[in-house]
Amino acid sequence: MAVEALPPIVGLPFESNYIRSIVRVSLSVSLTAVVLSTLVSLPVALAVGFTEFRGKGLVTAVINTGMGFPSVVVGLVVLFAVSNEGPLGALDLVFTPQAMVISQFVLATPVITGVSLAAVTGVEGSIRDAAYAMGGTRLDVALVVIKEARFGIATAVLAGFGRAISEVGSVLIVGGNIAYADGTAYTRNITTAITLEARQGRYETAMFLGAILVAIVLLVNAVVGRLGGGGRR
Amino acid sequence: MTIQRRDFLALAGGTATAGLAGCTGMFSGGEEESGGNNESGSDGGSIAGQELVLATTTSTYDTGLLDEVNAAFEENFGTPVQAISQGTGAALETARNGDCDVVMVHARSQEDEFMRNGHGINRRNLMFNDFVIVGPADDPAGIGGGGDAVGAFQAIAESESLFASRGDNSGTHTAERRIWEAAGVEPGGEWYLETGQGMGDTLNQASQQGAYTLSDRGTFISQQDEIEIEILVQGPVEGGPEILANPYGVLAINPAVHGDVNYQLAMSYIGFLTSPEGQQVIEEYELDGQQLFFPQALSEDPNFQQYVPEGWQPDDGEGGGNATGE
Structure with a gap:
């Protein structure tokens, strides 16, 4: 949708189809990774947030450390995993968009889990107690907490999306930055395309792609912010 | 809890959010596109959904030759x-x-070592161009105009x-x-600055710092x-010295060592x-009116050395499959 909304590019030294397909790869890979990551992160955040166990502090620390994990290292590890010589080699994932989804999933999950966990634990005990007192089951209480923590969780998803769509180190390694001869991107997303264009000295194209990336992040923030503003009333 | 809410809003950098709804909406859009994209990647128009993965150098890509050659291959083979x-x-x-x-x-x-280790097979000479020593116009080491690459490097040092x-x-680093x-x-x-990057990046850095560098002619022209x-x-x-020659080879991955490779398609590509x-x-690929690569594969005279590691002889004890046996 954001892709179709791009204005026709006239008089610029590059193909609009090339740019469109790059943006499409970025959006589809990062959105898929963030949705999958959210599906995993939320239950984990709720489970950790709701239960008391030995080593909970350690688990939280590990999650928070994961937020700052260097993306090139993630890329290397994922490459070794999906390489034909690696444990997942039979799935034939190396240099595919799916491999990019995996590495962005790994990068986004600690962010979404960590921020959601903070949001969930931030919900005041009195609200939980009230939900229990009103005869709620564990599920009911969880739903109440999610409702109370929804802004924090949304922030978490947003932060995960920001981490996923703007990182370049891992997707360059596992995706291979492939575009076909006709200029259709396969595993080339906005960030890897920027490194390539800069390498070739085509700074205009690189700058243009950079502007699109910033615009996407701002747009998502704005859309989410609008919804959030409505929900606050 | 209003306070917690504000905390998280602050965390978002002042952005109020209700992201799940928004993100799922965007996701469904993105997913459709992703589906279409994957189809064109694996099935669309290719022979029985086959894919050919080529690992190559930055110079063939950055000069634009690769797109030209690969478009022609796709036209002929549909892959x-x-x-x-x-x-x-x-x-x-x-x-x-x-x-x-x-x-x-x-x-x-490096190609020879790759073949000796059994990973590569059916190497062919493909084309050549050459390296050039480039540097700032004021030429502080005074190497300009000379036809001596080795002497130029000595002068720079x-x-x-x-x-x-x-x-x-x-490959360029190996030649250097x-x-x-x-x-x-x-x-x-x-x-002596190591950029650790591709030829394009290195040329950019050399240009900005007024440094000399060794470049393949194609990337420099582009x-x-x-x-x-x-x-x-x-x-x-x-007309420069032979030490600046830059020959390109193409070789298939040995399917006996790596069972997953698409050997038949690789040989079609080499073919x-x-x-x-x-x-x-x-031959016909030109940039700014200049030919960048010179084809080398067609010859009436046999050139057996292109198939084997350079200088390989049947009796040098490395040809496990040769007729004399060991």
Whole structure:
């Protein structure tokens, strides 16, 4: 949708189809990774947030450390995993968009889990107690907490999306930055395309792609912010 | 809880959010596109959904030759080529992991080692161009106009003029080390900068810092409008010394070592590139009116050395499959 909304590019030294397909790869890979990551992160955040166990502090620390994990290292590890010589080699994932989804999933999950966990634990005990007192089951209480923590969780998803769509180190390694001869991107997303264009000295194209990336992040923030503003009333 | 809410809003950098709804909406849009994209990637128009993965050097990609050749291959065989452009060392490493089907590189010593280790098979000479020594117009080491690459490197080292090295085990880096060796210089010190990046990046950095560097002619031509350095020592294409020759080879990944590779398609690719049609595409590819690569595969005279490691002899004890046996 954001892709179709791009204005026709006239008089610029590059193909609009090339740019469109790059943006499409970025959006589809990062959105898929963030949705999958959210599906995993939320239950984990709720489970950790709701239960008391030995080593909970350690688990939280590990999650928070994961937020700052260097993306090139993630890329290397994922490459070794999906390489034909690696444990997942039979799935034939190396240099595919799916491999990019995996590495962005790994990068986004600690962010979404960590921020959601903070949001969930931030919900005041009195609200939980009230939900229990009103005869709620564990599920009911969880739903109440999610409702109370929804802004924090949304922030978490947003932060995960920001981490996923703007990182370049891992997707360059596992995706291979492939575009076909006709200029259709396969595993080339906005960030890897920027490194390539800069390498070739085509700074205009690189700058243009950079502007699109910033615009996407701002747009998502704005859309989410609008919804959030409505929900606050 | 209003307070907690504010905390999180602050965390978002003042952005109020209700992201799940928004993100799922966007996701469904993105997913449709992703589906379409994957189809065109694996099925659309290709032979029985086959894919050919090529690991190659930055120079073939950055000059634009690769798109030209691969478009012609796709037209003939209906299979799109997925090209990963790395340095020669990295491309061969990708191949060693069985992650590509065919490699096109330009460092004979590394190709030979790759074949000796059993990873590569059916190597062909593909094309050549040459390296040029480029540097700032004011030429602090005074190497301009000379036809002596080794002497130029010695002069650069003696005057300690800035030199930008690829430093990435690429074909160009391999050639550079060969020249330093011939010059009897062990490069190092503050004047010797390793960029660790592709040729394009390295040319940009050399231009900005007023450094000398060794470049393949193709990448230099494709970028000369953007940079402030010029050719100071020509390669053999323009009558320069033979040590600046830059031959490209293409070889298939050995399917007996890496069972997952698409060997038949790899051989189709090699077959196309070394055919009169493929060689013509290379011959006719021009940038700014200049031919960048010179085809080398067609010859009436047999050249057996292109199939084996350089200098290989049946009796040198390495040919496990040769007729004499051991």
